[in-house]
Amino acid sequence: MSAQLLTYLFVGASFTLYIGIAIWSRSSSTKEFYVAGGHVHPVANGAATAADWMSAASFLSMAGIIAFEGADGARYLMGWTGGYVLLALLLAPYLRKFSKFTVPDFVGDRYYSQAARLVAVVCVIFISFTYVAGQMRGVGIVFSRFLEVDINTGVLIGMGIVFFYAVLGGMKGITYTQVAQYCVLIFAYLVPAIYISIALTGNPLPMFGLGSTMVDGSGVYLLDKLDGLTTELGMAAFTSGNKSTIDMVFITAALMAGTAGLPHVIVRFFTVPKVRDARISAGYALVFIALLYTTAPAVAAFARINIINNVDGMTYKDAPSWFSKWEDSGLIAWRDKNEDGVVQYRGGNALQPAKPAFTGERGSSGERLLENSHSAGENELYIDRDIIVLAHPEIAQLPNWVIALVAAGGLAAALSTAAGLLLVISSAISHDLLKKTFKPDITERQELLFARIAAAVAIVIAGLFGIYPPGFVAEVVAFAFGLAAASFFPVLLLGIFYKRMNKEAAITGMITGLVFTFSYIAYFKFISPADNNPDHWWFGISPEGIGTLGMLANFVVSLVVCRFTPPPPAEVQALVESIRVPSQKTSS
């Protein structure tokens, strides 16, 4: 069977499964809609959290980034997993004990203030929308590449599926579809990785294959071989990094604190029955996530070796079909600088500017001609990082069903994350804005209806972002973490661990962190992008890592303001006491 037919089959079967689960797990109360009734098993919640967490970026882009950046890719690996330690130790059990529906719920009650709740709602909606737009785009790209439908049609199909189970099922529907989506995506990620690991090293486990010797009989360790290949071609050695230590520290810290502060992750811990379940559930979630995250660097290194071995020195006329297919979609480009008809893959950018712009004509070897001018080096090849995971099975000549599986996995990753985010947006609107702020007298049935309407509207807006992507979305998605780190993380942490923390401190702290982080990013990304280099950064911290500084500013401002303003009321202090203890038996 052809890869395309198999892809239709796999994607169709997985979608049928998701819809079936959605029908089976409809929500009938607001508690079911917001937190799945609060009785999800910790292992199921762990799998759902993992699927919720691992987005199109984790599945499609991360290995590609590591493949080309080598050691520097560690900031994503550690940043996006280390946050779970913070979550499990510092936040999840206490927020579970608090047992409400949303993050703004906690902020509003703990800081006895509607203003604090509103600031939190705005943060939630802003963070979630920037994040969700990228997911819908990811859905569109997978559809267009593998099923050869238009990107927009792909986005519409994705919207339809999410609409079905998010609006109908709420958190309950989302949770159980996410469990299924986790199984699909991890299977789709591991199968090609295992195939390739065996082919290159003979070790079936990619995480160990990465530390093994090559099977070519040379007895050389795979990573040494890769370091050799990369330096030989004038590229940076794979296991050495380019980023400064301070920038690596700040970016990693921002990703960790951001992970712990992301509302769609936190809310997952409201769905388990007990405090002890929240602790262990974070552990299961991280096991499920670690399975993909420890495989990703192996996929990255394998891909880099396979690309170098297959592409460098290849005569363009004999290029395999994947090469010309990706060239047709504009994600690979070749400029025959020395006019020998052979691809030279070397260090540095091949083109100036780095991204290719095609003239629409073909050159003497049949390659697509480019408007870009030459760059200084000998490198003739441009490869977009995002294609690594999708293209690697083809590059490694794996069977068609594996290629089809990867498409279904990418869709599962994007859809599960989109659904979790949409639910957070919908509950922020129906619960925090309507029920708790503007229309406290609505009944449970009305609130549920509003929640469904809000989810539906959010899906349509997210879809529009996917179809008409504003140029800045890709730039901003990575910064959702910086903003979460600078706004939510300190407020939640101090709310639990510092009883004296009051509303004045929380509001000024959140606004300080948010405004500072946002301004720094906006300045370097939009106002003055030409200055976006280490010479102009404060202390050498890139916009990616500035959330950590925003977070520190938030802490400092909070603690100072707190000293000069009245302590919180006695009942709030009692609330803090109560969330610190899982269960209070009658006075003993």
Place this chain on the structure above:
Amino acid sequence: MSEKNNHAYWQANLRLMLVLLVIWFSVSFLAGIIFVDFLNQFRLYGYKLGFWFSQQGAIYFFVLLIFVYAWRMNVLDKKFGVSEE
């Protein structure tokens, strides 16, 4: 009595957290980033040690830390009589 008990429970919780967070910081920020070049002179099979911490080892430690925390906290919950059972 109950208040005193809760206080002692909370202190024990904070001590446990502190120990685990020190390990968390050491395996990621220290071993994986700050001392990565120093550790890279040692090997773990085909891995340079610093590279292993930053791309594999830190993640294994993170998983372990959460399970140790969940286990120790269940013990503390029982010891101080605040368990949900």
